[in-house]
Amino acid sequence: MLSASLPICLVVSEPAYAQSAIEKALVSDAKSFNVDFAADELEYDTDNGIVTASGDVRMKRDDDRVRADKIVWNRKTGEVNAQGNVMITNANGDIAYGDKVALTDTLKDGIVENLLIVLSDGGRLVAANGVRKGGVSTLERAAYTPCAVIDENGCPKVPVWKISALRVVHDPARNRISYKGARLELF
Numbered sequence: 377m378l379s380a381s382l383p384i385c386l387v388v389s390e391p392a393y394a395q396s397a398i399e400k401a402l403v404s405d406a407k408s409f410n411v412d413f414a415a416d417e418l419e420y421d422t423d424n425g426i427v428t429a430s431g432d433v434r435m436k437r438d439d440d441r442v443r444a445d446k447i448v449w450n451r452k453t454g455e456v457n458a459q460g461n462v463m464i465t466n467a468n469g470d471i472a473y474g475d476k477v478a479l480t481d482t483l484k485d486g487i488v489e490n491l492l493i494v495l496s497d498g499g500r501l502v503a504a505n506g507v508r509k510g511g512v513s514t515l516e517r518a519a520y521t522p523c524a525v526i527d528e529n530g531c532p533k534v535p536v537w538k539i540s541a542l543r544v545v546h547d548p549a550r551n552r553i554s555y556k557g558a559r560l561e562l563f
Contacts, residue, residue: 410437411435411481412436413433413434413435414433414434415429415430415432415433416432416433417429417430427447427448427451428448428449429446429447429448430445431445435447435456435483437482437483438483439466439467440464440482440483440484441464441483442458442462442483443461443464444459444460444462444463446460449481451481454480454481455478455479455480456478456479456480456483456486457476457477457478457479458476458479459475459476460475462474462475462476464488466484468496470493470494470495470496470548471493471494472488472491472493472508473491473493475490476488476489476490484508484511485509486508487507488505488508491503493506493513497522498524500520500522500535501513501518501553502518503516503517503518504517505517506518511547512546512547512548512549513546514545515545515546516542516543517542518541518544519538519539519540519541519544520539520541520553521537521538521539523535523536523537536563537560537561537563538560538561539555540559540561541558541559542556542557543555543557544556
């Protein structure tokens with residue numbers, strides 16, 4: 377597994393002399409932030425500034441982390457696309473799971489398809505898709521429950537109550553979840 381911590385760059389698995397040249401080129405134009413990463417395989421397209429990592433990929437910037445089967449990072453546009461078993465953990469300990477995720481290179485803002493958010497307090501938000509911008513998550517065709525969704529044996533169970541809505545907005549800074557077109561379901 378490849379692993380490194382470099383200013384805004386990933387290093388490809390090429391011979392050491394070529395890797396050193398690529399690393400120097402990437403570091404010379406780097407901004408003032410670090411991205412830590414690990415992956416089974418890395419490729420770097422120097423002409424287009426695209427890094428492709430595959431096989432248990434892990435990226436970390438500040439306190440935000442992304443894990444996926446494959447991540448493609450366009451260094452020119454700052455877009456990070458993650459696919460397959462995507463898991464995003466933020467500084468608050470909330471974990472978002474999705475099939476396909478497009479993020480900015482800050483790893484804070486982006487778009488997720490088929491989303492599940494496990495909040496640090498145990499609550500759950502699920503949605504067909506979601507957008508996170510400025511720390512606020514907006515979820516479409518979503519549901520929220522603070523109740524347990526598995527029993528003591530680890531088997532799935534229907535929560536005691538949940539709120540379903542056309543749109544759910546989660547603003548952790550204000551500790552608020554708001555709903556549009558909401559329906560409360562009990563028992």
